[in-house]
Amino acid sequence: xxxxxxxxxxxxxxxxxxxxxxxxxxxxxxxxxxxxxxxxxxxxxxxxxxxxxxxxxxxxxxxxxxxxxxxxxxxxxxxxxxxxxxxxxxxxxxxxxxxxxxxxxxxxxxxxxxxxxxxxxxxxxxxxxxxxxxxxxxxxxxxxxxxxxxxxxxxxxxxxxxxxxxxxxxxxxxxxxxxxxxxxxxxxxxxxxxxxxxxxxxxxxxxxxxxxxxxxxxxxxxxxxxxxxxxxxxxxxxxxxxxxxxxxxxxxxxxxxxxxxxxxxxxxxxxxxxxxxxxxxxxxxxxxxxxxxxxxxxxxxxxxxxxxxxxxxxxxxxxxxxxxxxxxxxxxxxxxxxxxxxxxxxxxxxxxxxxxxxxxxxxxxxxxxxxxxxxxxxxxxxxxxxxxxxxxxxxxxxxxxxxxxxxxxxxxxxxxxx
Numbered sequence: 001x002x003x004x005x006x007x008x009x010x011x012x013x014x015x016x017x018x019x020x021x022x023x024x025x026x027x028x029x030x031x032x033x034x035x036x037x038x039x040x041x042x043x044x045x046x047x048x049x050x051x052x053x054x055x056x057x058x059x060x061x062x063x064x065x066x067x068x069x070x071x072x073x074x075x076x077x078x079x080x081x082x083x084x085x086x087x088x089x090x091x092x093x094x095x096x097x098x099x100x101x102x103x104x105x106x107x108x109x110x111x112x113x114x115x116x117x118x119x120x121x122x123x124x125x126x127x128x129x130x131x132x133x134x135x136x137x138x139x140x141x142x143x144x145x146x147x148x149x150x151x152x153x154x155x156x157x158x159x160x161x162x163x164x165x166x167x168x169x170x171x172x173x174x175x176x177x178x179x180x181x182x183x184x185x186x187x188x189x190x191x192x193x194x195x196x197x198x199x200x201x202x203x204x205x206x207x208x209x210x211x212x213x214x215x216x217x218x219x220x221x222x223x224x225x226x227x228x229x230x231x232x233x234x235x236x237x238x239x240x241x242x243x244x245x246x247x248x249x250x251x252x253x254x255x256x257x258x259x260x261x262x263x264x265x266x267x268x269x270x271x272x273x274x275x276x277x278x279x280x281x282x283x284x285x286x287x288x289x290x291x292x293x294x295x296x297x298x299x300x301x302x303x304x305x306x307x308x309x310x311x312x313x314x315x316x317x318x319x320x321x322x323x324x325x326x327x328x329x330x331x332x333x334x335x336x337x338x339x340x341x342x343x344x345x346x347x348x349x350x351x352x353x354x355x356x357x358x359x360x361x362x363x364x365x366x367x368x369x370x371x372x373x374x375x376x377x378x379x380x381x382x383x384x385x386x387x388x389x390x391x392x393x394x395x396x397x398x399x400x401x402x403x404x405x406x407x408x409x410x411x412x413x414x415x416x417x418x
Contacts, residue, residue, distance in 0.1 A: 044184040048191030052199070057234050059083040059196060080196055097268040229359050236355045244274040247281060247314050254306055261295045262288070266303075276350060281311060333357055 248271025341353025
């Protein structure tokens with residue numbers, strides 16, 4: 001029996017896959033080290049590609065507005081510059097609203113801390129005076145004369161020395177980490193600009209590589225799925241930004257109506273944290289309630305109540321329609337995607353799972369429609385209540401009513417005969 005070349009290739013791929021799977025399952029530490037090394041090496045470029053993908057959403061709109069510029073290169077450079085300027089203006093606005101208010105709130109909190117500690121001390125002294133038995137127990141069990149102060153001071157000095165050493169080592173490590181993070185961020189930003197300026201060339205090169213390796217039909221499906229994913233993620237980013245602006249505006253108007261303090265600070269804070277789907281605004285609620293608590297505790301309680309009301313409106317009416325409609329995903333599946341993504345990968349999982357769920361939902365719907373068409377299933381059979389099933393249901397219900405009426409009539413006749 002002669003074995004063909006294609007069969008040998010399949011056997012080789014199968015054996016290699018089994019060996020690779022065995023290595024992955026039995027050498028978990030080495031696999032983890034390999035992935036950690038790869039992550040460290042490629043982290044700036046992955047971050048840069050993600051940043052380029054996000055910035056491409058506003059840059060595409062700006063480039064459409066500049067379509068009258070005849071030179072494509074000049075139009076591309078100008079759109080990148082305007083996108084960067086818009087991003088810096090947004091960040092400057094956020095920091096301008098947050099930093100001064102946070103500083104004043106911290107100053108007010110620091111000024112009130114001594115009063116708070118004094119109140120706690122007075123309450124504690126009053127409690128001891130009201131309960132003399134506790135005071136006697138404390139006095140009886142804390143004999144200050146028997147304490148070895150030299151030993152205590154030596155131990156305190158040793159602990160302090162070890163702490164200073166640990167702090168120094170931690171500071172050196174932190175400085176190194178911060179320096180590395182800054183370098184990686186600069187590399188990521190530069191790489192993102194390269195990606196934005198050459199995005200058509202990079203896409204074309206990627207298609208050439210894919211078609212040169214994989215079968216053509218598979219490549220057609222893969223390119224279509226990638227384009228659908230790109231469109232869905234872009235719609236999700238724009239929808240998430242619109243939803244955050246709407247929620248921040250709702251809080252600004254409501255807090256102004258109820259004359260609450262820190263309206264710009266809290267509304268901007270909630271808008272920024274709302275970029276994390278569904279649950280991000282709760283972080284803004286905690287921080288906003290803390291800031292208002294320093295000024296007026298009663299208003300902080302009312303703020304939490306108002307937050308719950310607005311959050312219900314946002315979760316049930318605004319978010320599923322704004323974000324869910326923009327990505328073609330019903331509100332029920334948006335909530336499920338957020339929950340599953342958060343449990344699997346935290347905040348990043350929430351941001352990734354909604355567009356991925358939208359892509360999966362679209363592909364499943366197309367597959368279902370195609371299979372129904374291939375099997376020649378009539379449209380009336382997949383309606384909410386098909387006519388033939390509806391008629392059978394009515395017939396059964398009518399027959400059960402007649403049976404119950406007949407039983408009632410028999411019981412009535414039996415009573416009359418008795």
